[in-house]
Amino acid sequence: MPRSVDVARLAGVSQKTVSRVLNDEPYVSADVRRRVLEAAKTLGYRLNSAARALASGRTRSIGVVALGTALHGPASLLIGIERAARDLGYALRVVTTVEGDPSGVAGAVSSLLDQGVDGIVISEPIDEGPVPIEIGVPVLVLGAPPSVAAPRVLRASVRAHDMARAATDHLLDLGHKTVHHVAGPRNWHGARDRLDGWSAALAGRKAPQPPVLEGDWSADSGYAAGRELAKTPGVTAVFAANDDMAIGLIRALVDSGRRVPEDVSVVGFDDIPIAPYVTPPLTSVRQPFDAVARDGLSLLVHAIEKPDQAPPAAAGHPVDLVVRGSTAPPPA
């Protein structure tokens, strides 16, 4: 493997100058820069990241602690984090956790610290309690209210409460007297936020609060909830906590002889890629995973690179309700 001295020799400059060029530092003449880059290319030279990390004290990498699940939301968020990190010039190191393992998050954080990351992202959709470990680098907590000890703790999340409220308000605006809710598992904070947003919307209109059905995010649990709701008199509008459940719900309603949206309107949550293609096309609220990941990571990188400056204010993404064919005014 060629080293920077080899490049320097070939380009006829000092090793330090090679370092300058490769790090885009100022005070290098255009001619020298060109020669260095050419020499590097000729030799197939790559900067040694371990040496750089040792000398500079920074690894240019970010660690992520994520729940090991293939569910749409968590997996999409992880992908968003990777892209955002890469766009900001950071590599990503990932450690997954298992639901219900109490020491999981702390252990994962510890292994990231061993690897020497410049910052840590904790993306745990299920609240696993405080993280009992001292973290010496900035931390970004996604979704959950942070309960970690670190020099700098940032937070970013989708505005699930407002999004759920908008979904519910949309149904109320159409004239529905109230809106039923098929919630996600209680221990997911995202599910709780949606429940609260739904509840707040109903309270805001003084609409009655029907009992909540709880699913497990799967289309099938939505189907079961739909069978239940089809038996319940007076159901004209339902807000499901994710699109999969909404799709199962619609099938159950249709199987039970209720038309969607003529008899019952349904709103989902996530706006998954197939939402426009189901029958009827699903009204949903888009989860801005990429945007949240981008905003969160830019906060984190800011904290890493400019530790003494205050973090820039989070933008806050507009709620993106996508109205399609699954919602309509209630039957006359």
Place this chain on the structure above:
Amino acid sequence: MPRSVDVARLAGVSQKTVSRVLNDEPYVSADVRRRVLEAAKTLGYRLNSAARALASGRTRSIGVVALGTALHGPASLLIGIERAARDLGYALRVVTTVEGDPSGVAGAVSSLLDQGVDGIVISEPIDEGPVPIEIGVPVLVLGAPPSVAAPRVLRASVRAHDMARAATDHLLDLGHKTVHHVAGPRNWHGARDRLDGWSAALAGRKAPQPPVLEGDWSADSGYAAGRELAKTPGVTAVFAANDDMAIGLIRALVDSGRRVPEDVSVVGFDDIPIAPYVTPPLTSVRQPFDAVARDGLSLLVHAIEKPDQAPPAAAGHPVDLVVRGSTAPPPA
């Protein structure tokens, strides 16, 4: 941050001895070992991985190139890879690619090489063609036939062909004259393997090969295929290339007045967590993602740590067909 000399001083030994203890090297007395570990704990000492990597030439990390999708299969495999790597004592660095980006895989590999990984896993369910970059470390290719240049190229994959064949044979064994197939997207090699296995099973029994319907992995595309099949006379058995499509397919059949499994039997593929809980419980073939990840990574780690020894033979996991309520003999 404390360094190993600090630990050495506190424990009253040389710095090298600290290194020995922390690396589980032989020739350290029990007493010294205890003292060193205690001193390390007292100081809250962590090995500096950059220094270790620089001195040893190894990073103890593995890079993964994975398609950036939240679909069940790819996401599950990624999680399996992370766990397997961690169990083997390696950290994971992840780079995602975007479908259809021709230079994506090469670029991702290049960025992993810059980070200095000891080995690379390429987990791309869609064939993106050969990877035009020289890789100086062992490579594990998951699923696809490898077309990369590296000192050592390993491969691991689920036996999708045999699994599809077993699923199809199961239906033929029940007495069905033939089996229809709802395939995945043509550009996914997993979809092609399943198609081939299905086709081989039919050929093996000299059963007629009905035209194939192609879905996009979603329950909804399965539903569309089901509507189509419900119109086709003589359909008594269907093998769907994944469980989501199978579930949509069943709903479509039921919506069209066909009973499952009395009139039509359906087999899925993946054995996702909810497969036992749908109605009727879904017969499926389990994809052993964790096992494949484990096997593949142990091959890779072997190639990393013992470059001159031949790789151990891959075990090859038994096909795991889970028979549930969605399959039965054809109607009389």
Place this chain on the structure above:
DNA sequence: ATGAAAGCGCTAACAT
């Protein structure tokens, strides 16, 4: 605008 020298904190090779 460029270069020389001095580490960063470990592991490797060689003592003892």
Place this chain on the structure above:
DNA sequence: ATGTTAGCGCTTTCAT
């Protein structure tokens, strides 16, 4: 069973 001595390949600091 333990210690000593050299680097690993960069960045940093200070000259020029």
